[in-house]
Amino acid sequence: GQQLNQSPQSMFIQEGEDVSMNCTSSSIFNTWLWYKQEPGEGPVLLIALYKAGELTSNGRLTAQFGITRKDSFLNISASIPSDVGIYFCAGPSLGNTGKLIFGQGTTLQVKP
Amino acid sequence: EPEVTQTPSHQVTQMGQEVILRCVPISNHLYFYWYRQILGQKVEFLVSFYNNEISEKSEIFDDQFSVERPDGSNFTLKIRSTKLEDSAMYFCASSKGANTGELFFGEGSRLTVL
Numbered sequence: 001g002q003q004l005n006q007s008p009q010s011m012f013i014q015e016g017e018d019v020s021m022n023c024t025s026s027s028i029f030n031t032w033l034w035y036k037q038e039p040g041e042g043p044v045l046l047i048a049l050y051k052a053g054e055l056t057s058n059g060r061l062t063a064q065f066g067i068t069r070k071d072s073f074l075n076i077s078a079s080i081p082s083d084v085g086i087y088f089c090a091g092p093s094l095g096n097t098g099k100l101i102f103g104q105g106t107t108l109q110v111k112p
Numbered sequence: 113e114p115e116v117t118q119t120p121s122h123q124v125t126q127m128g129q130e131v132i133l134r135c136v137p138i139s140n141h142l143y144f145y146w147y148r149q150i151l152g153q154k155v156e157f158l159v160s161f162y163n164n165e166i167s168e169k170s171e172i173f174d175d176q177f178s179v180e181r182p183d184g185s186n187f188t189l190k191i192r193s194t195k196l197e198d199s200a201m202y203f204c205a206s207s208k209g210a211n212t213g214e215l216f217f218g219e220g221s222r223l224t225v226l
Contacts, residue, residue: 033213042116042203042217043155088155090213097168098143098210102155 002027004089004103012109019076021106023089031092032065032072033100038085043102046087047074079110114138118204118218125194126226133189133221135204144187145205145215146179148172155203161187162210194225 006023013019023032031050035043047058049065049072056063062075076083086105093099117136125131137144146158159169159179166179176192187206191198201222205215 031211031213037155040219042205042220043215044217045214048212048214092211092213093157093168095168096210097160098145098162098207098215099157099160099168100213100215101157104154 002029002091002093002101004029004091004101006087006089006103006106008106009104010107010109012111013079015079015081015110015112017079019079019083019108020073021087021108022071022073023103024071025091026070028069029091030069032063033090034061034063034072034074035088035090035102036085037088037105043088076108079108081110081112083108084110114216116204116206116216116218118202118221120221121219122222122224124224124226127196128193131191131194131198131223133191133202133204133223135187135189135218136185137187137204137206138216139185141206141208141216143167143207143210144179144181145207146189147203147205147217148200149203149220150200158189158202160210167210191223194223196225199223199225 034046037043047063054065060077088105089103090100144161160167178190201220203220204218
């Protein structure tokens with residue numbers, strides 16, 4: 001079935017550093033999404049990518065939809081303590097029912 | 113800003129008891145979902161619901177689970193006879209369409225089965 005694999009599993013960085021995380025799949029996705037989950041909350045959509053090769057920014061966040069449609073990365077520049085959380089990549093499954101498949105998540109901790 | 117609301121935020125129940133988790137999706141959304149997240153693990157799809165019927169369900173969503181939209185605003189998840197392994201965070205989500213992936217999640221209901 002469709003699966004998403006994220007790396008790294010966790011990151012512990014210093015405030016001000018840039019961060020990069022990756023998501024890959026063995027199958028093609030036509031949409032790639034990045035969600036963030038803070039402790040005790042539900043996932044919140046950060047960036048949505050709809051076109052292969054697309055590079056999209058949202059403030060300090062930048063994400064790219066890989067040209068093969070099998071991967072995506074998310075970069076965070078100049079990290080701050082409130083960037084702490086779990087970052088999930090996600091993609092809609094086949095079938096047009098709205099179902100999202102999530103990666104395992106990358107846990108980010110930022111040291112002030 | 114409109115949001116998805118869920119109740120209760122935390123429920124503790126004995127194994128074998130029935131549990132109903134409630135959600136109020138965003139009012140102009142047409143697609144509704146339940147996901148669950150076991151502590152420290154990824155978010156797993158349970159069920160999607162559109163036009164008053166289930167449009168897709170996962171293998172986790174067995175006969176012990178059911179969903180209902182009893183009125184124009186609520187969307188509920190019922191677990192008929194809870195098991196220890198049902199302990200998890202349950203997230204309700206809604207979306208306007210089915211193919212954008214832009215889901216809005218509630219804050220979750222933590223279910224603890226003893």
